[in-house]
Amino acid sequence: MNTRVHPAGDSAWLVELPERIDPAVNARAIEIARAVERSALPVTDVVVGYRTVMVFVDPLANGAEAAGATLESIALAQADTPDTAGPLVEVPVCYDEPYAPDLDDVAAFGSCTPDDVIALHLSREYRVFVVGFVPGFAYMASVDPRIAAPRRSSPRVKVPAGSVAVAAGQTGIYPAPTPGGWNVIGRCPIRPYDPARTAPFLFRAGDRVRFQRVTAGEYRASTQWGDA
Amino acid sequence: MNLTVVKPGMLTTVQDLGRRGYRAAGVPVSGPMDAYSHRLANLAVGNVPMAAALEITILGPELTAEGDLTCAVSGADFEVRVGDAAVRANEPFAVPSGSRIRFGARRRGARATLAVRGGFDMAVTLGSRATHLVSQMGPLGGRALKAGDALPVGAEGARGARGAGGAGGAGGAGGAEGAEGAEGAEGAEGASGAAPIPLELPDGGARVRVLPAVHRERFTGEAWTRLTGERYVVTPQSNRMGYRLDGPLLAHVGAADILSEAMPVGAIQVPASGQPILLMAECATTGGYATIGNVITADLPLAGQLAPGDWIEFVPCTREEALAALRARERALLGVTA
Numbered sequence: 001m002n003t004r005v006h007p008a009g010d011s012a013w014l015v016e017l018p019e020r021i022d023p024a025v026n027a028r029a030i031e032i033a034r035a036v037e038r039s040a041l042p043v044t045d046v047v048v049g050y051r052t053v054m055v056f057v058d059p060l061a062n063g064a065e066a067a068g069a070t071l072e073s074i075a076l077a078q079a080d081t082p083d084t085a086g087p088l089v090e091v092p093v094c095y096d097e098p099y100a101p102d103l104d105d106v107a108a109f110g111s112c113t114p115d116d117v118i119a120l121h122l123s124r125e126y127r128v129f130v131v132g133f134v135p136g137f138a139y140m141a142s143v144d145p146r147i148a149a150p151r152r153s154s155p156r157v158k159v160p161a162g163s164v165a166v167a168a169g170q171t172g173i174y175p176a177p178t179p180g181g182w183n184v185i186g187r188c189p190i191r192p193y194d195p196a197r198t199a200p201f202l203f204r205a206g207d208r209v210r211f212q213r214v215t216a217g218e219y220r221a222s223t224q225w226g227d228a
Numbered sequence: 229m230n231l232t233v234v235k236p237g238m239l240t241t242v243q244d245l246g247r248r249g250y251r252a253a254g255v256p257v258s259g260p261m262d263a264y265s266h267r268l269a270n271l272a273v274g275n276v277p278m279a280a281a282l283e284i285t286i287l288g289p290e291l292t293a294e295g296d297l298t299c300a301v302s303g304a305d306f307e308v309r310v311g312d313a314a315v316r317a318n319e320p321f322a323v324p325s326g327s328r329i330r331f332g333a334r335r336r337g338a339r340a341t342l343a344v345r346g347g348f349d350m351a352v353t354l355g356s357r358a359t360h361l362v363s364q365m366g367p368l369g370g371r372a373l374k375a376g377d378a379l380p381v382g383a384e385g386a387r388g389a390r391g392a393g394g395a396g397g398a399g400g401a402g403g404a405e406g407a408e409g410a411e412g413a414e415g416a417e418g419a420s421g422a423a424p425i426p427l428e429l430p431d432g433g434a435r436v437r438v439l440p441a442v443h444r445e446r447f448t449g450e451a452w453t454r455l456t457g458e459r460y461v462v463t464p465q466s467n468r469m470g471y472r473l474d475g476p477l478l479a480h481v482g483a484a485d486i487l488s489e490a491m492p493v494g495a496i497q498v499p500a501s502g503q504p505i506l507l508m509a510e511c512a513t514t515g516g517y518a519t520i521g522n523v524i525t526a527d528l529p530l531a532g533q534l535a536p537g538d539w540i541e542f543v544p545c546t547r548e549e550a551l552a553a554l555r556a557r558e559r560a561l562l563g564v565t566a
Contacts, residue, residue: 006442009522010550012492014442021487033252045251047513049489056251056492059525059551060558130488132514134363135255139488175254176363193253195353201253 001028003075005068008054013067015053015075021141021169025051026129027084030206035074041067048205050129050139085127086206091173091188093164093211094219095121099187102152106166106183110146117185120144121211126171128207136175136193138203143171147185155181162187162225164211189214189223229295229381231344236373237289237331239468242348242366243341244280247356251513257493258360261339261468261509261532265303267561268424269343272300273320279347279382280357280367284340286535288331289373291342293323297381298345304337304533305429318426320345337429338535349382360510361468422563427529433459433539436527439550441495443486443518451478455496455520456544460504464536468510471531473540477502484517491515494523494531496542506531506540526553 001017001024008014015032017025026048033046033053042061047054057067095103095118103114110117126140133139142148148169156179159165163174165182174180175192192202203209220228233240245266246259260266260283267277275281282289288306300320301308308315309330315321323329329342350357350367357367364370368377438456460475484500491497495507497517506523507515509532521542523531534540545553559565 007439007547008442008519009439009492009494009524010547010554011525012490014489016442019487044248045490047251047490049514050487052487052489054490054492056248060554130514131252132254132488132490133512135250135253135365137254178362200354205252 001025005071005075007068011057011059013055013057013071015055015071017051019051021050021129023085023127026127027206029053032075033205035077036071039070039074041070047132048130049132085208086204088125088208088210089203090210090212091190091202092214092218092222093121093186093188094214094216095186096216096219099163099216099219100185102165102183103185105152106147106149106185109149112146117147118213120147121166121171121185122213126209128203128205128209131201131203131205134176134178136191136201136203138172138192138207138209139170140172140209141170143169145169149183151181152183155179159184160187160225160227162189162191162223162227164188187219189219189225191224194224229293229297229346230378231297231329231348231381232292232294233289233373233375233377233379234292234328235290236375236377237284238287239285240289240373241283241359241361242280242350242357242368242373242379243283243359244357245278246358246509247354247360247365250354251490254513255354255365256360256363256510256513258358258366258468258510259356260341262303262341262427262529263532264427264529264557264561265339266341266343268318268426269300269302269341270347271424271561272302272318273298273343273345275343275345275347279343280350281341281343281348282373282379284331284342286334286338288334288340289329290331291329293325293327293329294378295325295381297323297325299323299329300343301340302343302426303340305335306340307332307335318424336431337533338538339532344381346382349380362510362512424563425560425565427533430530430533430538433541434530434534435541435543436531437524437545437550437553438496438521438542439524439545439547441519441521444520446481446486446518447498447520448479448481451480451498451520454478455504456542459539459541462534462536462538462540466536468508470508470511471506471534471540473504473506475504478504478520480518486516486518488514488516491519492522494525494528495519496521496523508532524550524553526550526557529557
């Protein structure tokens with residue numbers, strides 16, 4: 001797999017892999033990230049993108065000047081390996097009103113019924129490619145092309161926390177009430193980021209995710225958002 | 229001991245040097261827009277550099293001491309009074325119990341740091357007391373100060389967040405992207421005895437140095453020439469996350485969008501509109517727009533002192549110059565001129 005190591009300013013390096021949404025490329029990025037974390041480089045953070053690894057380095061620390069060369073050798077040393085998928089995370093989702101304001105729009109995009117949208121969203125196992133944007137947000141792909149509606153032309157000022165949404169072939173769960181342009185088709189009662197939990201973050205890059213439908217009653221009985 | 233808030237000012241937040249080691253989980257670094265002045269203010273009161281202090285934006289607060297406190301103000305040049313007496317920047321001053329600190333007219337710069345000896349002893353989240361407004365993370369539920377807030381002050385000689393039991397994450401190094409955690413853990417900086425050299429504040433605008441970014445070749449050559457040859461203005465649609473800049477549009481060769489990847493603070497990203505956005509302290513960990521340049525770490529504090537309406541110019545430099553500038557910035561904190 002082609003790799004390129006490039007400085008990203010004076011305090012970070014970017015390892016670039018082939019430019020596509022591909023589990024094998026992303027798995028390679030994760031392998032490289034783990035190898036960097038095991039290395040002696042003075043890193044502060046290592047962040048996996050769809051097809052990149054950003055390595056944040058303290059530029060004045062001992063060993064920082066070797067970062068470029070070290071990353072080149074790490075990136076080359078990682079042999080192409082089959083996609084080793086991460087653990088399976090099962091996530092409940094309620095697709096009923098009032099949690100699914102954009103279900104009809106996505107159905108219209110796919111020329112299908114709202115029930116079809118739900119069935120298609122449930123039909124696949126997704127991969128967490130990237131965690132970013134806000135704490136705990138997982139970019140998961142790829143959804144069925146029939147529900148791969150584009151971002152909304154006018155983003156919402158505030159998307160409720162827990163909203164499960166699709167856009168441009170991806171799906172994700174909003175971990176906090178934020179502005180957002182994705183199409184909301186359900187709500188998840190579990191917090192993707194909960195500082196009070198032993199493991200505060202629900203998702204890591206490489207995880208596999210399956211959604212499981214719950215009723216509005218089950219949602220209200222289990223919600224961690226205080227919206228029962 | 230507390231510092232209580234009489235008037236919060238325009239946007240006053242609790243900040244330490246930021247949250248490192250959790251960017252892989254989507255947690256932004258946050259921390260001060262001018263990390264250099266944050267360190268300088270902490271140094272002036274004898275704190276570790278990581279200690280939590282207040283970042284004051286454009287219109288300053290009014291605060292009352294409960295208990296005898298020692299404070300220092302660095303960064304933006306405000307008229308600051310304790311009671312009726314004006315106090316000098318970058319030097320410790322006493323705030324006797326019951327007296328009031330008032331921020332008045334702002335002369336230069338946009339953001340001041342108010343440090344208090346002992347630091348603010350507030351809740352540590354993921355190893356840090358930095359406030360991240362968008363994700364509501366940090367002390368006070370991740371919000372700006374409000375009238376009536378009582379900010380507890382730590383005991384003298386209090387350590388930074390890590391010493392207070394926070395999980396430091398993979399990082400440990402503080403600073404704009406590192407650099408000060410290690411020596412900070414040993415105690416106060418500036419042991420040489422020389423007075424640290426304050427940041428030179430912008431006067432209506434600032435020149436910052438820039439390196440070509442990883443996506444530089446996704447832009448036309450003319451775009452780079454424009455970015456580095458013409459003047460931009462910080463628009464009112466700017467905040468701690470980033471500055472939307474008004475000026476010559478920057479054209480992409482192909483699409484503006486990229487597959488989401490991590491973004492460093494200081495990256496200049498350009499959406500399809502061609503209008504650049506300079507990512508600042510509170511920026512999201514990942515982004516989906518191509519970046520044309522990266523402001524060098526040594527110049528981020530200066531960029532952090534810009535207010536809406538100020539101009540900014542991007543001066544190309546080399547990696548060697550960027551690192552030399554960063555070393556010079558560290559020496560300036562020790563009172564050594566470059």
